[in-house]
Amino acid sequence: MYNYPDNSGHFGPYGGIYVAETLMGALEELNQAYEKYRHDPEFIAELNYDLKHFVGRPSPIYHAKRWSQQLGGAQIYLKREDLNHTGAHKVNNTVGQALLARRMGKPRVIAETGAGQHGVATATVAARYGMECVVYMGSEDVQRQAQNVYRMKLLGATVVPVESGSKTLKDALNEAMRDWVTNIENTFYIIGTVAGPHPYPMMVRDFNAIVGRECLVQMPELAGRQPDAVVACVGGGSNAMGVFYSYIDMPGVKLIGVEAGGHGIASGQHAAPLTTNSAVGVLHGNRTYLMQDENGQIIETHSISAGLDYPGVGPEHSWLKDSGRAEYVAINDDEALRAFHDLCRLEGIIPALESSHALAHAAKIAPHMGKDKVLLVNLSGRGDKDMATVARASGIQF
Amino acid sequence: MSRIQATFDKLKQHKRKALIPFFTAGDPAPALTVQLLHALVEAGADIIELGVPFSDPMADGPTIQRSSERALKHEVGLHHVLDMVAEFRRSNIGTPIVLMGYGNPIEAMGWERFAMRCAQAGVDGVLTVDFPPEESHEAFGHLQRHGIDPIFLLAPTTSDERIAKVAKQARGYVYYVSLKGVTGAGHLDLGEIERKIPQLRKHITLPIGVGFGIRDAATALAVAKLCDGVVVGSRIVQEIENSTEQNVIANVSKLVKELRSAVDKA
Numbered sequence: 029m030y031n032y033p034d035n036s037g038h039f040g041p042y043g044g045i046y047v048a049e050t051l052m053g054a055l056e057e058l059n060q061a062y063e064k065y066r067h068d069p070e071f072i073a074e075l076n077y078d079l080k081h082f083v084g085r086p087s088p089i090y091h092a093k094r095w096s097q098q099l100g101g102a103q104i105y106l107k108r109e110d111l112n113h114t115g116a117h118k119v120n121n122t123v124g125q126a127l128l129a130r131r132m133g134k135p136r137v138i139a140e141t142g143a144g145q146h147g148v149a150t151a152t153v154a155a156r157y158g159m160e161c162v163v164y165m166g167s168e169d170v171q172r173q174a175q176n177v178y179r180m181k182l183l184g185a186t187v188v189p190v191e192s193g194s195k196t197l198k199d200a201l202n203e204a205m206r207d208w209v210t211n212i213e214n215t216f217y218i219i220g221t222v223a224g225p226h227p228y229p230m231m232v233r234d235f236n237a238i239v240g241r242e243c244l245v246q247m248p249e250l251a252g253r254q255p256d257a258v259v260a261c262v263g264g265g266s267n268a269m270g271v272f273y274s275y276i277d278m279p280g281v282k283l284i285g286v287e288a289g290g291h292g293i294a295s296g297q298h299a300a301p302l303t304t305n306s307a308v309g310v311l312h313g314n315r316t317y318l319m320q321d322e323n324g325q326i327i328e329t330h331s332i333s334a335g336l337d338y339p340g341v342g343p344e345h346s347w348l349k350d351s352g353r354a355e356y357v358a359i360n361d362d363e364a365l366r367a368f369h370d371l372c373r374l375e376g377i378i379p380a381l382e383s384s385h386a387l388a389h390a391a392k393i394a395p396h397m398g399k400d401k402v403l404l405v406n407l408s409g410r411g412d413k414d415m416a417t418v419a420r421a422s423g424i425q426f
Numbered sequence: 427m428s429r430i431q432a433t434f435d436k437l438k439q440h441k442r443k444a445l446i447p448f449f450t451a452g453d454p455a456p457a458l459t460v461q462l463l464h465a466l467v468e469a470g471a472d473i474i475e476l477g478v479p480f481s482d483p484m485a486d487g488p489t490i491q492r493s494s495e496r497a498l499k500h501e502v503g504l505h506h507v508l509d510m511v512a513e514f515r516r517s518n519i520g521t522p523i524v525l526m527g528y529g530n531p532i533e534a535m536g537w538e539r540f541a542m543r544c545a546q547a548g549v550d551g552v553l554t555v556d557f558p559p560e561e562s563h564e565a566f567g568h569l570q571r572h573g574i575d576p577i578f579l580l581a582p583t584t585s586d587e588r589i590a591k592v593a594k595q596a597r598g599y600v601y602y603v604s605l606k607g608v609t610g611a612g613h614l615d616l617g618e619i620e621r622k623i624p625q626l627r628k629h630i631t632l633p634i635g636v637g638f639g640i641r642d643a644a645t646a647l648a649v650a651k652l653c654d655g656v657v658v659g660s661r662i663v664q665e666i667e668n669s670t671e672q673n674v675i676a677n678v679s680k681l682v683k684e685l686r687s688a689v690d691k692a
Contacts (some may be wrong), residue, residue, distance in 0.1 A: 046558075
C-alpha cells in the first residue's frame, strides 16, 4: 500500500525540510499539532461540519454529455470543485489549516497567493473564524488580479504587494516565509499548495483528499464504475493530489497531471518542470523538479493561468512521476483557451483557466478512446476570475 | 589545523573576539569583490562570510535581497564566486573565507564537485542557510572529505535536542541568529542572547558567533562581550548600497575599522 511521505517528510528522494534553522521550531510545533489532531474525532467532526455547511460539500460529479459526444470518444465526467464556496478546491485546505491554527492558539494567519484564489480562500476562513489575515501577493499579480485583491480586502484581509524578484507567486511565498519567521509566536502560515517544507505537502494533500474520496463513492453511482483515467492540472499540484490520492492504490486507474505549456515547450516560456524533466533542486523548503538555469538560479515561468505559473511542483508529484504511477503532460495557453470556450458553450460551465488545462488534455485523449471508456477531470475552479484574461486573449476590451 | 580553528585559537590567546563581516560576492560589481575582501582584512576582519547570490533568498531581509539582485544583474554565479576566492588566496593565505548562501546553486553544481572546487580555491567553510542538519548528511560529507567546515545556524527557537544534533555535525564555529526574523531586522534582544549562550555552551564546544541585527559599534561591543565572534552583514551591505564604486572601498573600510575598535573593547 502507498504510504508516503516517510516520517521525515520524504517522498522517495523528494520533499524534506529545507528551511533555515529559524523556522525549524515552528515546523516541529506544526508537525506535532497536525499529528495530534488529524485523527482527533472532535477536529474531524468540526472540519466535516464546515466542509458541509460552509463550503457546500460534497461537490457533485457531472457527466459532460454534449462535450463527450462532440469529441466522439470516452465519456467525460467533471468533479465540480468550481461549485465550492469561493469557487475552487482551495477552501478545502484553508478550512482545515485555519481550524488547526485555532487549536494551536495562533490568532493571526498569513498566506501567499498568485491568482488570488488561495488568498481569497484564506481571507474567507479568517473572517469566518475571527482571525487577523495578511496575504502576500506579487505586485505584478496585484495588478493583474485587481478584483481578487478587492475581494480579499472586503473579507477584512490586508494584502501586501511584493516587489522583490519577479514580483509573482514565488516571491510572495518568499515574503510570507519572512513574515512567518518574524512573527512565529502568534502566526500560522497557511500554504496553499502541496509544496513547502514537511508537513505542508502531506497536510495540504490530506485536506484536499476529500475530493478523491467523494469521487470513489460518486463515480460508481453515476457512471457505474471507477474511471479509466483521472486528469487534473498541476501548478504546485494541490487539486491533482486531492483527486489522485484515493486512486493511487488502484492500478487500473491512470493518473494524468497536466502542466502549463505556456507559449509551447520549445519556446522555453512555460511552467512545466515535470514534463520537461527539469533538473531537481531545492526551493521553498523541499526538493523537487525545478525550473532553473545552469547556475541554479530559479527562472521566470509563463502561463496564461496565474495559478499554474510556478517554477517548482509539489514533491509528491515528482515522486509519482519517477515511480511511474502518474504521467505528466503539458497543455499550451491556446489549447487551454479552446477547452475553456468549448466548455462554456457546450456545457454551460465557465471553468478556471487552470482547470481548462486538464480539460484540454481530456479533449485531446478522449477521441482516441472507446465510447465505453470513462475520464474523470477535476474541474478545480470556476472561471469568473479569468474574465479579463480571456477577453484580452480574444481581443476584447471592457 | 584548519584556518578557522587557527584564527579562533590565536584570538583566544590574545583575549580578543572575532569580527566577521558579510557581503555578497559581485556587489556592487564583480571587479570590486576581491578588493573588498582585502580591504576588509586590512580594516580588521578576522573571518569573512562571502554571500553567494541567489534568486530567492528566503531568509534575508530587503537589504541583502537587493544585494543579491545587484550581483545577479552582473550574472555572478557560484563559479565566479569560487574564482574570486581563488584570486584572493593568491595574496592572502591567513584569513578564513566562509561561503554563505542557499543550497540550490550548489545542488546545480553538484556537492562533490563544489567541495573539490572549494578546496582548490581556498574556501574554509560553507554555510547553507536552507540545509538544516536533517537534510545535510550526504552534502556535508562531501565538504568534510575535502576539509571544508560546515557552519550551522542556531536560533532563539532551537531546542536543546536540536542544539545537540547541530553540535555533532558542526565544524569551525556555529552562527547564532540573535533574533526572530530575517537578516537586517532591527530589534536586537541582548537579554535573550545572554540567556541563550550558556544553553548553547552545554552542547557546543566550538566558538559561537552571533549575528542578525548588529548595526553599529555599540551593539557590536555589547554582543562581543557575550560570545566569541560578531557577524555583521546587512549594515555592511547597506554601506555598499549607499556608496559609489569609487568610494565603496573607503566607506566600508571606515565602517569595519569602527566595528573593530568596538569589538576590541570587549
